[in-house]
Amino acid sequence: MKEARHASRSPYTTQSDNELISYVAEGDREAFEELVGRYKNRITNYIYSIVRDGEAAVDIAQETFIRVFYKAHTFRGMVQFSTWLYRIATNLAINETRRRKRHPTHSLDEPGGGEEGEVRWDFPDEGPTPDACYELKEVQRLVHHALDQISPVYKIPLVLKEIEGYRYEEIAEILDIPEGTVKSRINRARHALKKHLTT
Secondary structure, three states, X not given: OHXXXXXXXXXXXXXXXXXHHHXXXXXXXXXXXXXXXXXXXXXXXXXXHHHOOHHHHHHHHHHHHHHHHHHHHHOOOOOOHHHHHHHHHHHHHHHHHHHHHHOOOOOOOOOOOOOOOOOOOOOOOOOOOHHHHXXXXXXXXXXXXXXXXXXXXXXXXXXXXXXXXXXXXXXXXXXXXXXXXXXXXXXXXXXXXXXXXXX
């Protein structure tokens, strides 16, 4: 019965996220793989922007998708799948930052260092000159360093807005806080970022 229903479906690439997660709840691994393919890089980069460690970001991203697979049956469709996914990733990333504060470790994955295995935010590649590449890396390093000085409470909403492109109301759903609080935290983060970049 399940195979017949599966055969009648259109290709996974045309299915919405919410449709795919409903198939995952039935144990459909192909639907799960499609969701992972859609979000793996975005989620890993998002987590990296919080924990600032490439290896940890990959591990947390994997844990995020493991939880998606095993908790798919709890998804009720009241929010978009991506909102639910980012909520899981955010909680795991925050837990990791708290753990690191209790048990500090040195990361070999310094921001902007260009070391192998480093997870980077996506910047458009239009074949810049070596000088432009250097300037871009320097700007990236400065922004990463400035973001590192901001508390995750303010940094996470800013990253969701400016890097991930979410609207205020979507960020409120992801973080489970009022929309007004989201706007306030983003404003504070912007002021803090500007302060760190100009000092």
